[in-house]
Amino acid sequence: MFATGIIARLVQPCPTCGPPPTVVNxxxxxxxxxxxxxxxxxxxxxxxxIAQFAERIRPEPRPIADAESQS
Structure with missing residues (x-):
């Protein structure tokens, strides 16, 4: 039902796009x-x-690891 794995690597912060992205289990x-x-x-x-989950559960944004720590 939901994407896994590579999604965490695809999510990048965008300072002008509103709230920070959140990767959840x-x-x-x-x-x-x-x-x-x-x-x-x-x-x-x-x-x-997913939108309802984010609205109701309000998962904590986690910092996204930089490229060096993901390797």
């Missing part, structure tokens, strides 16, 4: 979707669930 988001009874496999529904 996909299991948390999936468990949230399961709890709401919405496990459909479409991008549109996934986006809605």
């Amino acid at each position: 996909p299991r948390q988001a999936r468990d949230f979707a399961r709890a709401t009874g919405r496990l459909a496999k479409t991008d549109a529904l996934d986006a809605q669930i």
Whole structure:
């Protein structure tokens, strides 16, 4: 249902784009979707669930590791 793995490497902070990006454990988001009874496999529904997860759970933004520490 949710992207994993490479996503953390693709997320880059954008100082003019609003709140900092937050990478969460996909299991948390999936468990949230399961709890709401919405496990459909479409991008549109996934986006809605992720947005609701972020709105209701408010995960803490974590600093993104620099390129050197990710290698």
